[in-house]
Amino acid sequence: MCAQKTLVMKFGGTSVGSAEALTNAARIVQDAKRDWGRVVVVASAMSGVTNLLLDSASLAATGKVDSLPQAESTLREKHFAAADALLRDETARAQTKADIAALIQSLVDLCRAIAILGEASPRALDAVASLGERMSVLLLAVVVDESGIPARAIESTRFVVTNAHYQNAHPDFDATAKRTRVALFPLLDAGVVPVTTGFIGATPDGVITTLGRGGSDYSAAILGAALPADDVWIWTDVDGVMSADPRIVPAAQTLPEISYSEIAELAYYGAKVLHPKTIRPVVDRGIGLRICNTFNPSHPGTRLVVNAKSNGKPANGRVVKAVTAIQRQRLVTIEGRGMLGVPGVAARAFAAVASTGTSVPLITQASSEQSICLAVPSENAEAVLSALEKSFAREIEDNDIDRVWATDDVSIVTVVGAGMRHTPGVAGKVFSQLGDNHVNVLAIAQGSSEVSISFVVEAADTEKAVRALHSLIVAG
Numbered sequence: 286m287c288a289q290k291t292l293v294m295k296f297g298g299t300s301v302g303s304a305e306a307l308t309n310a311a312r313i314v315q316d317a318k319r320d321w322g323r324v325v326v327v328a329s330a331m332s333g334v335t336n337l338l339l340d341s342a343s344l345a346a347t348g349k350v351d352s353l354p355q356a357e358s359t360l361r362e363k364h365f366a367a368a369d370a371l372l373r374d375e376t377a378r379a380q381t382k383a384d385i386a387a388l389i390q391s392l393v394d395l396c397r398a399i400a401i402l403g404e405a406s407p408r409a410l411d412a413v414a415s416l417g418e419r420m421s422v423l424l425l426a427v428v429v430d431e432s433g434i435p436a437r438a439i440e441s442t443r444f445v446v447t448n449a450h451y452q453n454a455h456p457d458f459d460a461t462a463k464r465t466r467v468a469l470f471p472l473l474d475a476g477v478v479p480v481t482t483g484f485i486g487a488t489p490d491g492v493i494t495t496l497g498r499g500g501s502d503y504s505a506a507i508l509g510a511a512l513p514a515d516d517v518w519i520w521t522d523v524d525g526v527m528s529a530d531p532r533i534v535p536a537a538q539t540l541p542e543i544s545y546s547e548i549a550e551l552a553y554y555g556a557k558v559l560h561p562k563t564i565r566p567v568v569d570r571g572i573g574l575r576i577c578n579t580f581n582p583s584h585p586g587t588r589l590v591v592n593a594k595s596n597g598k599p600a601n602g603r604v605v606k607a608v609t610a611i612q613r614q615r616l617v618t619i620e621g622r623g624m625l626g627v628p629g630v631a632a633r634a635f636a637a638v639a640s641t642g643t644s645v646p647l648i649t650q651a652s653s654e655q656s657i658c659l660a661v662p663s664e665n666a667e668a669v670l671s672a673l674e675k676s677f678a679r680e681i682e683d684n685d686i687d688r689v690w691a692t693d694d695v696s697i698v699t700v701v702g703a704g705m706r707h708t709p710g711v712a713g714k715v716f717s718q719l720g721d722n723h724v725n726v727l728a729i730a731q732g733s734s735e736v737s738i739s740f741v742v743e744a745a746d747t748e749k750a751v752r753a754l755h756s757l758i759v760a761g
């Protein structure tokens with residue numbers, strides 16, 4: 286491969302989560318550096334660390350700091366154990382541990398401040414959440430460096446420029462491209478591998494932001510677009526994108542190829558293997574995307590392609606390619622016969638929902654217009670209900686709207702496959718499969734691209750529904 290080609294590789298939490306994983310990751314970087322002139326590494330926090338950091342901040346917001354020493358020692362133990370096991374150079378090891386200790390001290394300071402204020406602002410939460418990636422890159426950079434490939438840790442806050450929408454910040458692609466080149470080209474030109482923090486960026490004023498949970502995949506795509514890279518490889522803990530989450534369906538199989546529209550639907554509807562925002566920046570610029578397994582690097586994993594070979598018909602003749610689920614949703618319904626023909630009800634409903642900052646993964650409306658039904662994440666349901674009740678207060682009082690209510694927790698189960706577009710009867714087959722397995726369907730929606738069909742089912746039926754639908758893929 287041409288020496289000037291650029292590869293961005295992202296290692297997820299499990300892929301940097303232990304000494305063994307870090308060793309694998311360093312070997313993968315070594316191999317890549319042989320074939321690619323310029324390699325940029327993006328790392329997540331070690332597995333479990335972001336949750337631990339955010340839990341500490343939430344406890345602090347309620348005034349509880351008693352468990353901070355426990356969090357401190359867990360973080361120290363996790364990072365230091367890897368440093369002790371892997372770093373041979375005594376000076377580098379001592380320096381890495383001191384730098385990590387300073388970041389752990391920042392957690393303590395931030396949590397104490399949060400406890401005094403009695404509140405964790407989104408901005409403070411981003412400062413806390415950023416610490417995980419800032420620690421992990423210190424380790425990974427030295428491990429790679431000691432493996433013989435010159436590497437340097439560099440915080441993405443220096444070049445990923447975002448708006449100030451804390452916890453879900455949006456990158457400024459132009460500013461990011463300029464700064465990324467200034468920060469990374471000198472390293473790349475010198476043959477050094479930059480090892481940079483996923484998940485985080487900073488406002489133009491330098492305040493730390495995060496891109497949303499699971500956002501390191503997105504970081505890799507942002508940097509891929511900024512450099513630009515020829516390829517972006519996402520290294521995770523499974524053999525690529527599979528026909529279902531292997532934790533739910535052990536028989537799930539790797540999809541060697543998947544089209545952009547299919548992976549977009551899968552990611553959007555809950556397949557955690559790829560953050561949904563990852564796709565757009567790479568597709569827009571024609572950058573290759575591959576998902577592969579840090580713990581099984583010789584497996585080719587999944588390649589994203591414009592049109593999967595199996596687009597029309599998968600190899601096994603099944604049109605459904607994959608099944609996925611999003612859990613912890615609630616179905617909010619606005620219903621009332623007086624809504625019939627009242628203009629603008631849907632627009633007002635969505636404006637009310639939008640005012641709460643909630644994203645809506647699924648909408649259905651009965652043709653009679655007597656109800657509008659939307660799925661929202663459970664944690665947002667109460668805020669959505671009160672926004673809707675406020676917005677429709679008059680209609681509720683006049684009995685034009687009978688009620689605005691939400692179900693208990695439900696799940697959205699989605700089947701994905703580009704072949705469904707041209708194949709009649711898929712919805713029927715999928716429905717009967719759910720019926721045969723006694724899964725009650727509460728609502729249904731078809732993706733506008735016709736690449737997916739989604740069903741809302743009771744939370745307790747989630748795994749049963751996923752397994753039943755997956756058997757449509759593997760059965761004969």
Ligand code: ADP
Binds near residue numbers: 299607
């Ligand atoms: P990372 O830390 O590497 O980003 P994640 O935990 O975010 O890893 O994503 C990988 C996980 O996604 C897998 O361990 C798997 O359980 C889950 N997953 C859900 N759906 C799928 C799917 N269709 N194919 C592969 N993995 C999936």
Ligand code: ASP
Binds near residue numbers: 335501
């Ligand atoms: N560490 C961050 C998270 O846990 C980002 C990521 O892993 O992608 O959400």
Ligand code: MG
Binds near residue numbers: 297502557558560
């Ligand atoms: Mg992830």
